[in-house]
Amino acid sequence: MNRLRSVPQRAWSDVAVLSALSVLGVLGFETSFGDYNFLLAGVGGLIVGTGVALLGYALRLGALVSVLAAIVAYFLLGTPFTMPDQGVLLVLPSLTSVAGLAIGAVFGWADIVTLGTPVEAPYYMPVLPYFAVWLIALVGTMLAVRWLPRRPRTVWRSSVLLAGPVALYLAGILMGTDEAYYAAVRGIAFGVIALVWLGWRRSQLEKASSAGANRLLRRKLVGTGTLILGTILIGSLAGSVLAPVQAERFVLREEIQPPFDPLQFPSPLAGFRQYTKTLAETPLFTIEGLETGQLVRLASMEAYDGKLWNVAGVDGAESASAGFRLVGRTIPDAPLITSVRSSTVTITGSGYADVWLPGVGYPSTVDFDDRASSAQAENLRYNAGTGTAVLTSGVKSGYRYTTSAAVQQSYRDEDLVEVPVAAVTLPAAENIPDVVVAKALEYTGGAVTPVDQLRAIQKALKTQGFLSHGLASDGIPSRAGHGADRIDELFTRSQMVGDQEQYAAAMALMARSLNLPARVVMGFAPEVPDGATSVEVTGSDVTAWVEVAFEGVGWVPFFPTPDQTDVPQDQTPKPKSVPQPQVRQPPRSDNQSDDLLTAIEIDDTKKDDKDKGFVLPGWAWLLGGTVGIPLLLILGPVLVIGALKARRRRRRRGRGSGDTRVAGAWDEVTDGYAELGFEVPRHTTRLLVAADVEAQLDRQVGPGAADIRLAPLAELVDRAVFNGQPIGDDLVEQSWADALESLHLAETRVGRLRRIISRFRLRTRRDWSRVDLSKSRRR
Incomplete structure (x- = not known):
C-alpha cells in the first residue's frame, strides 16, 4: 500500500490565507468582464493549482514533476471552468478548448487592455483569470508546504507567499476600468488578512509554558483587534486625505492604443456607385423587423483628406471613430444618443460582401444565430461613438445575426433653435475647395443658429440640384467620386448634378467650414410595404446622409440629396471658368465605362478536387x-x-x-x-x-x-x-x-x-x- 505524506499542519492555514487573498484579487476583473463568469474561471484555477500542489506533496513527487502534472491538469480540467461550450459534453477538452487554454494564457493579457468592456470575445478570454489564479495557487502552495516549513519563520519569508496575490490584485486594478469594484472593501479586507496572518505566524505559542502561552495569546488578540481597527481608520480617513478620489483612475486600457486600424479597409463611400450600377438589382441581405421609414446604418465617416470621406484611423486618437474595440455579444452604450425606444432586427446576408456590418441605430447586443457566422463573432469590432461595426473577416453569404439597438430620437427644428452644437472633437477636414466655403456662406445668408444654417444648406442643395447616378437611363452624365475635384465640379457646372455620395459629402464639408461637427453616414433606405415582416435590400436602396451633433440631443440627420431627376433640356451643362482650388487635385479614378462587362465564372471545382488528392475529413x-x-x-x-x-x-x-x-x-x-x-x-x-x-x-x-x-x-x-x-x-x-x-x-x-x-x-x-x-x- 502506498503511504501518503501528510501536509504540515501549519501549511493549511497558509494555503487558506493564500486562497482568500487570491479570490479578493481576482474580483478586480469584474469591471472588465461585466458578469461573474470570470469568477468561476478564477475559482477553477484556484482548485486545480492548489489541488495538484497538495497532491504532488502527498505523493512525494519532486517539484519538477509536480509542475508537469499541474500543466497536464491545467489543460485537462480547464474546459468546464472557462469554455464549456467549446468542450465535449461541456466538461471534456476539445481541440478548440485546448487551443484556447494555450492562447488565452499568452495573448489574453494584451487582449484585455485593448478590447471594449464588457470583454466577451474572443472565446478564450475567461482563460486569463483561470491561468493567473492557477499559477499563483500552484507556486504559493508549493512554497507553503515544501519551502516555508523547513526554515525559521520570518516576516520576509512569509511575505514571499503574498507576492502572487498582490500581483493579482494590482492586475485587477490596472486591467480594469475607471469604475473600481468595491475598492475600499476589497482593499481593507486584503490588508487586514495579510497583516494579521503575518503577525500570527511569526511566533509559536506551543513553545511557551501554559501561563505564558495564555498571556501571549491575550496580547496577540488585543494586538490583532488594534491592528484591524487601525487599518480601517487609516484606510478610510487618512487615505481620503493623502490619496483623494480622482475623477479618472489610471488603467492600462486608457493608455494602450488599440491595434486595429480601420484604414486598412477601403472607405465605404468610395464604393457607392458599385451599388447603384453593378448591384442595383442584386439582393444584398434580408432584414426582418424593420419599420417603415427606418434606415439601415452601414458606416459613419468623420475624416476627409481631399480625396475621400473615411472613418478615422488610429492616428486620429482624439476622435470618436478611432475607438474601434473588439466586443462580444454586449456592446458599449453610445455617447450623445437620446433614445426613447429600441429596435430589434434580424439580418440574413446573401449578395452583400464587405467588412462593414449593416444594422439599425446604435446596437446594444449582437447575436450571431448560425454556426457559420458565430464562429467569426470574435472578429467583431465596434465604435460606440459612430455606431459603426466591422467584421474583420468579412460578412459572407448565409451569415445571420440579430441586433437590438437604440434608435436616435427625432427633433423638430423648433426644438433645436436654442440648442448649440455639441463640443465633440473630430478629425480636421483637409483640402476643402474654396468654392465650398463660398457656397456655404452664400447659402446660409442671414442664418444665425446652427440648425438654421444647416437647414439653409440642405434646402439649397435639394432645390437647386438634380439627382443622377450616372447611368445610361439618367440622360445626363454624373461622375462618381467625392474628392475635392468632384465637389468643385458639382458647384462650378451650370447645374448641380450628382447623387447621395456627392451631396452628402458636399453638405458635410460646408458644415465643417462653418465649424459645425458634421459627418457623413452611408447606409440603405429600403421601402417597407405595409404589413411586411421582412424586406429584401438591393443595391438600389443605397443612400448617404449627413449627421450633426447637438448638445444634449445627439446626432441629428440631414438629407441634402434632391428628388429632381429631369435636368432642363435647354441648359447644356458646360464647365465655367472659375479659379481652381488651392491644392492640386488628385487624378480621376473612375475611368470605368458605364457599360460594364458581365464577369463569367468557370467552375473548375472538380479539377481542383482532383489536384488536391486525399483530404483528411474534419471529424478525423x-x-x-x-x-x-x-x-x-x-x-x-x-x-x-x-x-x-x-x-x-x-x-x-x-x-x-x-x-x-x-x-x-x-x-x-x-x-x-x-x-x-x-x-x-x-x-x-x-x-x-x-x-x-x-x-x-x-x-x-x-x-x-x-x-x-x-x-x-x-x-x-x-x-x-x-x-x-x-x-x-x-x-x-x-x-x-x-x-x-x-x-x-x-x-x-x-x-x-x-x-x-x-x-x-x-x-x-x-x-x-x-x-x-x-x-x-x-x-
Missing part, C-alpha cells in the same frame, strides 16, 4: 485533436523523464573506471527506490542504507519483500570500491545485474499506483539528501 482532425492532445500532455512528460533516466543509466554504466561503474550501479538502485517513494538516507554507509530500505520494504510490502535484499549488493560495491584492486568488466556487469533485478522486484511488489507515479519522478541527490537530517530533527 477533431477526433485526433480531442484524443491526441490529452495523450500527448500525459505521455509527453513520461517520455521526457524516461529519456533523462536512460541517459543517466548509460552514463553511470559506461563511463569511468571499473570501481566508478560499480558505484554507479548502487546509485542507480538507490535512485530507483527513491523514485518508488522509499526514504533513502544519505551521508551514511551503504550497509545502513540497505538495512533501512529493507526495513521499509518489510513494513510496506510485507511477506512479498522477503526475496528483495540490498545488503549483498552493498557488500559487493563496498569491496569493489575500497579494495584498491582493478575491477574487471565481469564484476561490473554482475553488480548492475543485481541492482536492476532488485529494482525490478521492488517495482512489481509495491503496486501499480506507485509504479506509475515513479514514471513521473526524476529523483536527484538534492531531493532526498536531507531525509536523515529531518528524522533526527523529529526525534
Whole structure:
C-alpha cells in the first residue's frame, strides 16, 4: 500500500490565507468582464493549482514533476471552468478548448487592455483569470508546504507567499476600468488578512509554558483587534486625505492604443456607385423587423483628406471613430444618443460582401444565430461613438445575426433653435475647395443658429440640384467620386448634378467650414410595404446622409440629396471658368465605362478536387485533436523523464573506471527506490542504507519483500570500491545485474499506483539528501 505524506499542519492555514487573498484579487476583473463568469474561471484555477500542489506533496513527487502534472491538469480540467461550450459534453477538452487554454494564457493579457468592456470575445478570454489564479495557487502552495516549513519563520519569508496575490490584485486594478469594484472593501479586507496572518505566524505559542502561552495569546488578540481597527481608520480617513478620489483612475486600457486600424479597409463611400450600377438589382441581405421609414446604418465617416470621406484611423486618437474595440455579444452604450425606444432586427446576408456590418441605430447586443457566422463573432469590432461595426473577416453569404439597438430620437427644428452644437472633437477636414466655403456662406445668408444654417444648406442643395447616378437611363452624365475635384465640379457646372455620395459629402464639408461637427453616414433606405415582416435590400436602396451633433440631443440627420431627376433640356451643362482650388487635385479614378462587362465564372471545382488528392475529413482532425492532445500532455512528460533516466543509466554504466561503474550501479538502485517513494538516507554507509530500505520494504510490502535484499549488493560495491584492486568488466556487469533485478522486484511488489507515479519522478541527490537530517530533527 502506498503511504501518503501528510501536509504540515501549519501549511493549511497558509494555503487558506493564500486562497482568500487570491479570490479578493481576482474580483478586480469584474469591471472588465461585466458578469461573474470570470469568477468561476478564477475559482477553477484556484482548485486545480492548489489541488495538484497538495497532491504532488502527498505523493512525494519532486517539484519538477509536480509542475508537469499541474500543466497536464491545467489543460485537462480547464474546459468546464472557462469554455464549456467549446468542450465535449461541456466538461471534456476539445481541440478548440485546448487551443484556447494555450492562447488565452499568452495573448489574453494584451487582449484585455485593448478590447471594449464588457470583454466577451474572443472565446478564450475567461482563460486569463483561470491561468493567473492557477499559477499563483500552484507556486504559493508549493512554497507553503515544501519551502516555508523547513526554515525559521520570518516576516520576509512569509511575505514571499503574498507576492502572487498582490500581483493579482494590482492586475485587477490596472486591467480594469475607471469604475473600481468595491475598492475600499476589497482593499481593507486584503490588508487586514495579510497583516494579521503575518503577525500570527511569526511566533509559536506551543513553545511557551501554559501561563505564558495564555498571556501571549491575550496580547496577540488585543494586538490583532488594534491592528484591524487601525487599518480601517487609516484606510478610510487618512487615505481620503493623502490619496483623494480622482475623477479618472489610471488603467492600462486608457493608455494602450488599440491595434486595429480601420484604414486598412477601403472607405465605404468610395464604393457607392458599385451599388447603384453593378448591384442595383442584386439582393444584398434580408432584414426582418424593420419599420417603415427606418434606415439601415452601414458606416459613419468623420475624416476627409481631399480625396475621400473615411472613418478615422488610429492616428486620429482624439476622435470618436478611432475607438474601434473588439466586443462580444454586449456592446458599449453610445455617447450623445437620446433614445426613447429600441429596435430589434434580424439580418440574413446573401449578395452583400464587405467588412462593414449593416444594422439599425446604435446596437446594444449582437447575436450571431448560425454556426457559420458565430464562429467569426470574435472578429467583431465596434465604435460606440459612430455606431459603426466591422467584421474583420468579412460578412459572407448565409451569415445571420440579430441586433437590438437604440434608435436616435427625432427633433423638430423648433426644438433645436436654442440648442448649440455639441463640443465633440473630430478629425480636421483637409483640402476643402474654396468654392465650398463660398457656397456655404452664400447659402446660409442671414442664418444665425446652427440648425438654421444647416437647414439653409440642405434646402439649397435639394432645390437647386438634380439627382443622377450616372447611368445610361439618367440622360445626363454624373461622375462618381467625392474628392475635392468632384465637389468643385458639382458647384462650378451650370447645374448641380450628382447623387447621395456627392451631396452628402458636399453638405458635410460646408458644415465643417462653418465649424459645425458634421459627418457623413452611408447606409440603405429600403421601402417597407405595409404589413411586411421582412424586406429584401438591393443595391438600389443605397443612400448617404449627413449627421450633426447637438448638445444634449445627439446626432441629428440631414438629407441634402434632391428628388429632381429631369435636368432642363435647354441648359447644356458646360464647365465655367472659375479659379481652381488651392491644392492640386488628385487624378480621376473612375475611368470605368458605364457599360460594364458581365464577369463569367468557370467552375473548375472538380479539377481542383482532383489536384488536391486525399483530404483528411474534419471529424478525423477533431477526433485526433480531442484524443491526441490529452495523450500527448500525459505521455509527453513520461517520455521526457524516461529519456533523462536512460541517459543517466548509460552514463553511470559506461563511463569511468571499473570501481566508478560499480558505484554507479548502487546509485542507480538507490535512485530507483527513491523514485518508488522509499526514504533513502544519505551521508551514511551503504550497509545502513540497505538495512533501512529493507526495513521499509518489510513494513510496506510485507511477506512479498522477503526475496528483495540490498545488503549483498552493498557488500559487493563496498569491496569493489575500497579494495584498491582493478575491477574487471565481469564484476561490473554482475553488480548492475543485481541492482536492476532488485529494482525490478521492488517495482512489481509495491503496486501499480506507485509504479506509475515513479514514471513521473526524476529523483536527484538534492531531493532526498536531507531525509536523515529531518528524522533526527523529529526525534
